[in-house]
């Protein structure tokens with residue numbers, strides 16, 4: 001039986017995408033060669049790369065003047081690439097501190113300049129999103145994390161930035177509509193809503209680069225990858241291919257607008273049960289609740305074993321909470337069908353009845 005996969009990342013991908021991906025490993029394009037044993041400079045792979053870029057542009061309605069890159073090193077590499085490419089010498093940047101990933105981004109930026117920390121919610125273990133802070137006009141850029149995967153909080157609105165606007169969208173990219181024109185850099189590790197680990201999507205506005213006065217190491221310079229179309233060196237062909245298939249799946253489904261509706265239905269279903277059922281309690285502030293990662297606690301610890309047995313028996317996987325929050329976390333990325341959420345909700349209801 002196929003599992004109901006609520007894993008926070010790497011996470012669920014559509015079955016048909018996995019099937020196509022496995023076919024391509026053995027025989028790509030009916031050419032009796034594997035996708036992973038042909039040149040990345042061959043026509044078939046260049047077509048894959050072009051299609052992945054075009055699909056990202058189409059699905060997110062990326063305006064002209066932006067480049068779409070598929071890099072390596074994960075979102076964690078972007079924590080360093082962003083300040084290297086945007087922070088002036090003796091410069092400063094403003095960062096929100098909304099969770100562990102934000103904190104790691106801050107640590108990298110601090111190696112290159114001053115960091116002003118805004119919207120810090122570490123006082124309550126990051127269970128809400130602080131608002132109403134003022135971004136200093138003289139900062140080189142502002143950095144935020146749109147969805148805090150570990151704590152289940154999500155920015156529903158983005159502040160107006162007087163400087164460049166950078167966002168780590170690793171765990172909610174392609175899950176809801178965004179106005180890309182409001183951002184200068186958006187990045188996302190693939191493994192949460194786009195594809196397998198191994199590539200990072202970076203959307204960067206071309207005319208913001210080359211202004212720091214820094215000598216940026218070649219591989220860490222966005223301009224290197226822009227000028228070579230993400231093929232300065234061998235790109236991670238498999239994760240890019242699977243991301244392309246997954247974006248095509250999303251397009252066939254009706255695109256970001258359609259998936260946003262489905263994601264809203266899934267999260268309404270689960271949050272309403274958490275709020276209704278006296279045994280459970282959501283751990284994030286209501287107005288900041290993430291539609292991707294739903295964190296909740298079981299109030300009665302004597303029922304824990306029973307609950308764990310029930311969801312295990314139903315084929316549910318990956319709902320244990322992150323060690324820094326405890327409880328449970330149901331991640332409901334794009335590919336998770338609403339039927340899986342219904343199974344979880346039924347179990348929560350049964351636990352109350354028994």
Ligand SMILES: *Cc1c(COP(=O)(O)O)cnc(C)c1O
Nearest residue numbers: 074075076101149168170171189
């Ligand atoms: C998972 C995650 C990261 C880290 O991604 P890697 O690709 O593993 O480096 C960064 N930011 C957010 C919001 C994440 O969810």
